[in-house]
Structures are given as structure tokens and as C-alpha cells.
Amino acid sequence: GAGVSQSPSNKVTEKGKDVELRCDPISGHTALYWYRQSLGQGLEFLIYFQGNSAPDKSGLPSDRFSAERTGGSVSTLTIQRTQQEDSAVYLCASSLWWSSGNSGELFFGEGSRLTVL
């Protein structure tokens, strides 16, 4: 497709279960970003990738969160032992490039809404 694709669009899980969220960026975009948006809030930065490398993982809320990107394309955000406070919309974005101090336009997917019961 032409845009950023995220799956699943909706996920309801029970506390303590693991979840995987997938992001398929725009073809050719080298940079990929994960943000989290709680109800009525702005975007909280989680992690970004330059190619397959994640230079800064400090935005991940806890060690239950991990992310990987393979082949410079698809990325997966994994949340282990989910908690109710993990409930949010997880947004993925990609851009052609990102360099120190400057960012191109970010193209966002529609997000994955996670509800932890």
C-alpha cells in the first residue's frame, strides 16, 4: 500500500498476556518511529529506528517493552506481561530520513488501539 500500515487496528487482551503490534512503513523510508497516545493526550515517544538499528531506547516505558525492525522495513513492538496502564493507541510513523537536529515529514499509520482488561 501507499501509506503506513499497522496491525492489528484493535487489540483487547487480559492483564499479564503478551502482545505484538506490527508496523509496515512506506517503502523506501529509512526511519521508523513508535509513539504512544493515551486517551486525550499528545504523543509520547517510545523508540525510533535508523534502518534496523535503534540508537535510542530510553523512551521505552519499562523493560516489558521491546521493538525490532528487520530488513529495514517491518517493525514489531512487543509488550510482555501487559498491564492496564499499557492501554493506549500505539502509533507508528516513517520518514524518508532523519538526521541530527532535523526531521523530514513523518507519515503516520492509523494506530493500534490496545485495551488491557
Next chain:
Amino acid sequence: TQLLEQSPQFLSIQEGENLTVYCNSSSVFSSLQWYRQEPGEGPVLLVTVVTGGEVKKLKRLTFQFGDARKDSSLHITAAQPGDTGLYLCAVSSISGNTPLVFGKGTRLSVIA
């Protein structure tokens, strides 16, 4: 400490009115972007400003970057229901160590 402060948090106005929303910080930025997010969708870029004092217009929307590159404003003339959404400002820091950082946004509702 929040890097970016957006105000007001919420704004509800009648169709045809003018409005201004603000994005402020004590830090200097190399560039600033404005995004609009509609319910159930991801944010979409409206504009990027990079030069202190820069003014950009996008139809009825006017964006200004402060002279010192610490703040920005978005002015909408004759608001329409289609302008309803969450307006987010985002910055890249001068140090360039992190990607875009977003403010909490201004939630605008334009009533017909």
C-alpha cells in the same frame, strides 16, 4: 518538565470565528512542525517552519515561528467544521539527539 506547552488545551468555537493556538518552550529549536489529527487517524503534517520569524500560509491557516525559534502560533481565519481536530506541534531539539517531540495538543471543535 514538558518540553513544549500548547495552549489552550481545548477550544470550542462557532463556525466563522477566528482563533489562535500557541506552542511555547524555553528551548531553541532547529525546526518546528504542526500536525493535525482527526479521530481514529494518525497525525498529518500541516507545515514545517525553520527560520526565526518565518510566516507560512496554508489557505485559511497562518503559521508563525518566533524570532528566537522558541515558540510558534497557528491562526485560523473563519473556522469551519472541517477544521475540527487535535492540533499538535512537534520539534527537533538543537542537540539533535532525539526525533520529533510532540506537545499535548490543542483540541479544537468548530460548531456549525
